[in-house]
Amino acid sequence: IILAPIINKDLVIQQEKTMSVKGDIGVIGxxxxxxxxxxxxxxxxxxxxAYNRTTSKVDEFLQGAAKGTxxxxxxxxxxxxxxLExxxxxxxxxxxxDVVDQFIExxxxxxxxxxxxxxxxxxxYPDTNRRVKALAEKGIRFIGSGVSGGEEGARHGPS
Structure with a gap:
């Protein structure tokens, strides 16, 4: 018996469409x-x-709320x-x-x-200031910019 991996055909097609396209921005989380x-x-x-440390969440997102995007x-x-471009x-x-620092590293x-x-x-803000300074030494720009308005603000426009 040969076992083939289970592949979600819709997800593969969606990913193939975007493979040659570079993203404008990456979002972690x-x-x-x-x-x-x-x-x-x-x-x-x-x-x-889109990226998440638990990569199964990436597939769930692409097959769910982000399907067809x-x-x-x-x-x-x-x-x-x-x-990314x-x-x-x-x-x-x-x-x-600490999670922010871990992802930066x-x-x-x-x-x-x-x-x-x-x-x-x-x-x-002291953490943001520290990160700005440390990353500037490496030539990386860092911006601290919280998103206001909760999940509705994130979806329809922060206040």
């Missing part, structure tokens, strides 16, 4: 805020690359960076605190001078 912000960006003509899935940080713009929609090997990281969480 597919909780409610991240998903809604990605859908909002897509609605406004941006090509968005031009949103591109990424399955590693290296994959995310490779699918340069200079790369990556938005973190993750919990404020994990992203750095895949970024280069001139790329931009945007923290969309509600980080404490």
């Amino acid at each position: 597919l909780a409610v805020m991240g998903q809604n912000l990605i859908l909002n960006m897509n609605d406004h003509g941006f090509k968005v690359v 031009n949103i591109i899935g990424a399955y590693s940080l290296e994959d995310l960076a490779a699918k 340069k200079p790369r713009k990556v938005m973190l929609m993750v919990r404020a605190g 994990a992203l750095l090997p895949h970024l280069e001078e001139g790329d931009i990281i945007i923290d969309g969480g509600n980080s404490n």
